[in-house]
Amino acid sequence: MAPLMLFYMKHCNYEKLKPKLIKVGMGHSRNESKEELAYAKDMFETIFKDYTKEKDVHISGLLADLMKQTPVTETDFRMLKGKILLILPDQDFFSGKMQKDLIQLMHDPVIQYVSGGHLSTILKADDYVKVIRDFLGNI
Numbered sequence: 001m002a003p004l005m006l007f008y009m010k011h012c013n014y015e016k017l018k019p020k021l022i023k024v025g026m027g028h029s030r031n032e033s034k035e036e037l038a039y040a041k042d043m044f045e046t047i048f049k050d051y052t053k054e055k056d057v058h059i060s061g062l063l064a065d066l067m068k069q070t071p072v073t074e075t076d077f078r079m080l081k082g083k084i085l086l087i088l089p090d091q092d093f094f095s096g097k098m099q100k101d102l103i104q105l106m107h108d109p110v111i112q113y114v115s116g117g118h119l120s121t122i123l124k125a126d127d128y129v130k131v132i133r134d135f136l137g138n139i
Helices: 002-011 014-026 034-049 053-067 074-080 096-105 125-138
Strands: 085-089 110-114
Touching (some): 002 053, 085 125, 110 125
Parallel strands (some): 085 110
């Protein structure tokens, strides 16, 4: 899908695409409050306000390049045994199987779940900061 998406982004009316991209971003909400959703919408609108087609194509191209990287294996994380923190949303759009696959790549990870979906990484920053500080205080 990435090559098709990049082609479309390069050749479409980008100003008309921006509201659709915001809608897609907002589609990742789960159990956020009305205030959090309003904040997220305002954040997306602010980010996309000054985005140019070229900038977004560049950023999306970098993400597409990541998908081509050689898959990582459990061995790649061996040296980090006991020093890995996974913060997983409890209602993320990534499936439970995907989360389990990620966990299995790690060696003795500390796993913390936070309430919400993918947007909660932005909307509930204080929860994330607390989890990270607690983790760093314990290693």
